[in-house]
Amino acid sequence: MDSKKTILIIEDEKALLSSYSETLESIGYEVLKALDGYKGLDIMGEGVDKVDLVLLDLMMPGVDGLEVLRTVKENGDKYGNVPVVILTNMTSEKVIKEAFDLGATSYLVKTDLDYEGLIKEIEKFLG
Numbered sequence: 001m002d003s004k005k006t007i008l009i010i011e012d013e014k015a016l017l018s019s020y021s022e023t024l025e026s027i028g029y030e031v032l033k034a035l036d037g038y039k040g041l042d043i044m045g046e047g048v049d050k051v052d053l054v055l056l057d058l059m060m061p062g063v064d065g066l067e068v069l070r071t072v073k074e075n076g077d078k079y080g081n082v083p084v085v086i087l088t089n090m091t092s093e094k095v096i097k098e099a100f101d102l103g104a105t106s107y108l109v110k111t112d113l114d115y116e117g118l119i120k121e122i123e124k125f126l127g
Helices: 014-026 037-045 065-074 093-102 115-126
Strands: 006-010 030-034 053-056 084-088 106-109
Touching: 006 014, 006 037, 014 030, 014 115, 030 037, 037 053, 037 065, 053 065, 053 115, 065 084, 065 093, 084 115, 093 106, 106 115
Parallel strands: 006 030, 006 053, 053 084, 084 106
Antiparallel strands: none
16 A cells, blocks of 8 residues: 555444454554544544544444435535445345435445455445
């Protein structure tokens, strides 16, 4: 990697957040972490060019992932046009459709995914 790409992980499960970030850091990404949607939006709002990709959980306390996605996509001037990859265990067709309608770049189901699959998906957008 020429310059380090930055990935923001918005995930409320600490063990998963830690495990994803360690995996991504081990292959050279810079990782920013947020345990909820509000914190994720704060981090993204600090500068449109700060984050290259967002991994976003849907089920979180406070503000859920779809609301975070909606906020990011409706406020491009503040958050930039960053790819948002949904990373969740929700498999409802309705939720998946809504995520894509709101502007999600990709939709991954945690239980169907290993780290290799996650990395491949990320590299589609950042590779």
